[in-house]
Amino acid sequence: MGRRIRVRGQVQGVGFRPFVWQLARRFGLTGWVRNDAEGVLIEVSALSEGFEAALRAEAPPLARVDRIEASDVIAAPCAGFEIRASGAPGAETRVAPDAATCPACVEEIFGTGRRHGYAFTNCTHCGPRFTILTRLPYDRAQTTMAAFDLCPACAAEYGDPADRRFHAQPIACPDCGPRLWCEGAEGGGAIEAAAALLRAGGTVAIKGLGGFHLACDATDPAAIAQLRSRKHRPAKPFALMAPLEILLRHAAPSEAEIALLKDPAAPIVLLAKTPGLPEALAPGQATLGWMLPYTPLHHLLLAAVGRPLVMTSGNLSGEPQVIGNAEAREKLAGFADAFLMHDREIARRLDDSVERITPHGPMVLRRARGRVPATLPLPAGLPDRQVTGYGGQMKAALCLSKNGQLLLGHHLGELNEALTWEAFLQADRDYAALFDHTPEAVACDLHPGFRATQHAEGRGLPVIPVQHHHAHLAACLGENLWPADGGKVAGIVLDGLGLGPDGTLWGGEILLGDYHGFTRAAHLAPAPLVGGDAAQAEPWRNALVRLDAAGLAELADRLFPEAPRALLRRAAATGMNAPLSSSAGRLFDAVAAILGLYPARQSFEGEAAMRLEALAGPPEPGYPMGTGTQIDPAPLFQTLCRDHAAGLPPATLSARFHAGLAEAFATRARTLVETGAARAVALTGGCFQNARLLDEVLTRLQGVPVLIHRATPANDGSLALGQVLIALAQLEST
Ligand SMILES: [Zn+2]
Ligand SMILES: [Zn+2]
Incomplete structure (x- = not known):
C-alpha cells in the first residue's frame, strides 16, 4: 500500500520538491513529487511515519507548511523517486516572498569559490522572488532573470536535485549573471x-x-x-x-x-x-x-x-x-x-517592512518586502469567493481573496500623491493578473472622497462599502482566525480618522460586532477638527478645542499666544470646515501640543504621538475620563493641566495620559465581555502601533480573551483585509 500526501502552505519556489526528493531517498522510498494548484503532491511506495513527520519537521527554511493530508493509495510502481513537472499549465500558483541571503550563500561570497565577492549570489533558500517576478508560474523565464542565460556550471547546479541551487530560478554567478x-x-x-x-x-x-x-x-x-x-x-x-x-x-x-x-x-x-x-x-x-x-x-x-x-x-x-x-x-x-x-531589473517596487517586538509579541507597522505575497488563511465559516478590497487613503494596500486564502498586498503609501496613485492602479492590475483573480464584488471605505473608493465604484462590479473602523475590527478578527459564527467582539478601535455612518469622523471607538455588522457601543466625545487636514498637521489646533471644551480657554490662550485662536474658535463654533471627530489620534496630538512637544507643524503623520510615546516614564495611575458611552476627555485635560502647572515632568504626564486612555476603554470593553455582550476584546487602529498604549490596555484586560495584531498592521495598512472579510460575510448572506 502506498501513500498520497498533499502538502499545503508556502511550498512552491522554496526548494520543497528537492527536499522531498532527498527525504524519500533517505527513507528508501520510491515514487514522485510535483507542484500543482493546491501546493505539493507526493506519492510514495510505502507508509513511512518518519518520512511524513520529517516533511513538516525538516522543511526548508523558506517553506511554511500549513497542512499535510495523507491517504492510502495503490501506488504505481516506480524505479526510483522522481521530481515531476507541474500538472496542468498555470498549476503553480504561488511565489514566495523575497528572502534575505542565507548563511550558506554569505559564506560563499566571503569564501574562495567561484562566487567569491559576487553580489547576486542566491540559492533555493534565499534571494529575490516577488521583486523579480513578471508572471506566474514562478519560473526563470517569467522573471527579470530571463535576460541572463545560464552558464554550464550554473545549469548543472540548477538541474541537480542534490544541489542547494536545484531549480533556484534566480541562480547566477560572475560568468553568467547580473553585473x-x-x-x-x-x-x-x-x-x-x-x-x-x-x-x-x-x-x-x-x-x-x-x-x-x-x-x-x-x-x-x-x-x-x-x-x-x-x-x-x-x-x-x-x-x-x-x-x-x-x-x-x-x-x-x-x-x-x-x-x-x-x-x-x-x-x-x-x-x-x-x-x-x-x-x-x-x-x-x-x-x-x-x-x-x-x-x-x-x-x-x-x-x-x-x-x-x-x-x-x-x-x-x-x-x-x-x-x-x-x-x-x-x-x-x-x-x-x-x-x-x-542590470537586474526590479519588476515590482517593495518598501522595506517595518516591525517591532513588544512584550506581547511581534508587531507589524509596514508590511512589504519579505512578507508579501505570503497569504493568510480564510477564517472558518466565510465563503471561499473572490473579492478585492481597496483599502483606505493613507497606507494604502489591496487585499484579494481566493482559494481559501487572503492575500494582503504590499504597502503602497498615500494615494493623494500622483505616482503612488499610479502604483495603486498598477498593483490592482498586477495582483489580479498574477493570481488570476476575477472578483465578483469589490469592497472599499465609506468615504466617498477616497481615491480607492472612487476606483472601486468605477470597476462596474457590486460595491460593498465598509465603515473604516469596522474594517479595522474585522482585520484583527481575521488575522486571529475568528470564525464567522464566533460571536460578537468588543473592538477597541483607537485610530486617526475614518468616516462614520452618521457623517462625523470617528476614531476613538468601542465597536461591538463581528464580520457581519457592528454597533457603536462607546466613543470619545467628539471635538471639532478645525481646518480639516490642517488639524492633522498642527497638533495645537486639537489642543485648543479640547482645552476650550474642558473650560481651560485661558490656559489655551497662554499656551498658544501666537496662534490664530479667534479664527479657530469662530470656525469651531460655526462648524465651518470643522467637522466633528472622535479621533483618538488627535487626542494624542492635543496632549503633545500642551506638553510643548509640537507647538507648530508635524513633519510627518504620527510624529507628535510617537514623541509622546517615547516620552512616557514608568507606569502611573491614569487621568480620569468621563463615564457613560460618550467618553469625555475634559476631566483628563483638567488634571493634566493641573499637573503641568505644578511642574510635574512630561514623562509623568505622558505616562498618566496613556494609562487614563487605556483605563477608559479597557474598562468599558471588559464590561461588555463580563455581561456576555461580547466574547472577546479586539485591539486595533493606528494608535495600537504605540507599544505603551497596547501594554497599558492589555494590563487592564487580564483574564479576558484579547485579540491583537501580530502579522498584519493595526493601522490603515490592514483596512483592505477587513473590507474583504466583511464583504465575504455579506456575500454569504445573499
Ligand atoms: Zn542561499
Ligand atoms: Zn553561472
Whole structure:
C-alpha cells in the first residue's frame, strides 16, 4: 500500500520538491513529487511515519507548511523517486516572498569559490522572488532573470536535485549573471568605490531588492545632516543597516529582536535607542529602525564600510521609491554623489517592512518586502469567493481573496500623491493578473472622497462599502482566525480618522460586532477638527478645542499666544470646515501640543504621538475620563493641566495620559465581555502601533480573551483585509 500526501502552505519556489526528493531517498522510498494548484503532491511506495513527520519537521527554511493530508493509495510502481513537472499549465500558483541571503550563500561570497565577492549570489533558500517576478508560474523565464542565460556550471547546479541551487530560478554567478557597477565614484571595484565614498561622508544611491536606497555613514553627523537637507526631510526617522556584530555595538536587542532581525524577511526592526549614534538619525524618538544586510550586495558593501549605514528609501519627497536605473539617475541625482547599481531589473517596487517586538509579541507597522505575497488563511465559516478590497487613503494596500486564502498586498503609501496613485492602479492590475483573480464584488471605505473608493465604484462590479473602523475590527478578527459564527467582539478601535455612518469622523471607538455588522457601543466625545487636514498637521489646533471644551480657554490662550485662536474658535463654533471627530489620534496630538512637544507643524503623520510615546516614564495611575458611552476627555485635560502647572515632568504626564486612555476603554470593553455582550476584546487602529498604549490596555484586560495584531498592521495598512472579510460575510448572506 502506498501513500498520497498533499502538502499545503508556502511550498512552491522554496526548494520543497528537492527536499522531498532527498527525504524519500533517505527513507528508501520510491515514487514522485510535483507542484500543482493546491501546493505539493507526493506519492510514495510505502507508509513511512518518519518520512511524513520529517516533511513538516525538516522543511526548508523558506517553506511554511500549513497542512499535510495523507491517504492510502495503490501506488504505481516506480524505479526510483522522481521530481515531476507541474500538472496542468498555470498549476503553480504561488511565489514566495523575497528572502534575505542565507548563511550558506554569505559564506560563499566571503569564501574562495567561484562566487567569491559576487553580489547576486542566491540559492533555493534565499534571494529575490516577488521583486523579480513578471508572471506566474514562478519560473526563470517569467522573471527579470530571463535576460541572463545560464552558464554550464550554473545549469548543472540548477538541474541537480542534490544541489542547494536545484531549480533556484534566480541562480547566477560572475560568468553568467547580473553585473554591478558604481557611477560617480572612482577607483577599485564598484563595492570599494562606493565604500570609500561612504566612509568619506558621501551619499550613495544603492539599488536593492525592491527599490533604491539612499545610504550614508550613520556615525557621521555631517553626512546625516547633508542627506536630511538634500531630501528636505527634517525629522522623519532614518532606517539603519549593519551586520549583527556591528549592530550590537550600537544597540542592545533582545533575543526575540535578534530572531526577528535574522528572519528571512529581514524587516526593519525598531530597537530601543542607546547613546552613541547621532540624535539626528531619529530626533525625539525612543527607537531606531535597524535591519541586517539582506542581499549579497549589502553584505559586501557593509563589510567594506565597516560602519552602520543609513538606508533610507530613494525617492523624491512624497513619491514612491525609485526602481529603475534611468529613473534613479534622473530623480536621485540631487541627493546622491554616486550610484551603486546593476542590470537586474526590479519588476515590482517593495518598501522595506517595518516591525517591532513588544512584550506581547511581534508587531507589524509596514508590511512589504519579505512578507508579501505570503497569504493568510480564510477564517472558518466565510465563503471561499473572490473579492478585492481597496483599502483606505493613507497606507494604502489591496487585499484579494481566493482559494481559501487572503492575500494582503504590499504597502503602497498615500494615494493623494500622483505616482503612488499610479502604483495603486498598477498593483490592482498586477495582483489580479498574477493570481488570476476575477472578483465578483469589490469592497472599499465609506468615504466617498477616497481615491480607492472612487476606483472601486468605477470597476462596474457590486460595491460593498465598509465603515473604516469596522474594517479595522474585522482585520484583527481575521488575522486571529475568528470564525464567522464566533460571536460578537468588543473592538477597541483607537485610530486617526475614518468616516462614520452618521457623517462625523470617528476614531476613538468601542465597536461591538463581528464580520457581519457592528454597533457603536462607546466613543470619545467628539471635538471639532478645525481646518480639516490642517488639524492633522498642527497638533495645537486639537489642543485648543479640547482645552476650550474642558473650560481651560485661558490656559489655551497662554499656551498658544501666537496662534490664530479667534479664527479657530469662530470656525469651531460655526462648524465651518470643522467637522466633528472622535479621533483618538488627535487626542494624542492635543496632549503633545500642551506638553510643548509640537507647538507648530508635524513633519510627518504620527510624529507628535510617537514623541509622546517615547516620552512616557514608568507606569502611573491614569487621568480620569468621563463615564457613560460618550467618553469625555475634559476631566483628563483638567488634571493634566493641573499637573503641568505644578511642574510635574512630561514623562509623568505622558505616562498618566496613556494609562487614563487605556483605563477608559479597557474598562468599558471588559464590561461588555463580563455581561456576555461580547466574547472577546479586539485591539486595533493606528494608535495600537504605540507599544505603551497596547501594554497599558492589555494590563487592564487580564483574564479576558484579547485579540491583537501580530502579522498584519493595526493601522490603515490592514483596512483592505477587513473590507474583504466583511464583504465575504455579506456575500454569504445573499
Ligand atoms: Zn542561499
Ligand atoms: Zn553561472
